[in-house]
Amino acid sequence: KNQVEQSPQSLIILEGKNCTLQCNYTVSPFSNLRWYKQDTGRGPVSLTIMTFSENTKSNGRYTATLDADTKQSSLHITASQLSDSASYICVVSDRGSTLGRLYFGRGTQLTVWP
């Protein structure tokens, strides 16, 4: 069964600290892996998209890594800010259809305290 599992479920860190969020998946065949940020009451916003051949991609203070062999990804946030408080969702796309079916994780709820 194709699945996307994220850990931890929730995380609290102090402003200015770094953190790493994890994503493990069993989706096959693999097309790409996406990280989204979803603020409370808003829609998800794309942070990064990585294909099979990419093992790291950055977007400002966000750096995503991908190990397609072990089917693991991480999202590293550097020098956290209060505005980083949000749910971070890992999404994996397969190549099984024209649509590229997306498998969503349940997200990691990050809270940044001052």
Add this chain to the structure above:
Amino acid sequence: EADIYQTPRYLVIGTGKKITLECSQTMGHDKMYWYQQDPGMELHLIHYSYGVNSTEKGDLSSESTVSRIRTEHFPLTLESARPSHTSQYLCASSHGGANQPQHFGDGTRLSIL
């Protein structure tokens, strides 16, 4: 900032009413999607469209229906709302191609009494 809009943002309505949730995008995207999201849970695809006059059901069974008469507009309709329809509904759009990001609206939070 993506140009995709959903209205209303919040809706509280009684059982049995007909509801239409609006979604419009100004990016010229061919593909549009409707997702359902409950608190703490993953997004579930309920409808999608490849383009005008194209609509397909998603992975999660839904009693709602959709239409795609214009590229920019993808409304979702519930003919007779029930409490089980209470949820957040998110609309998204994307260009063609497997590696294109989906751009999401801010959702409609629907509560059926």
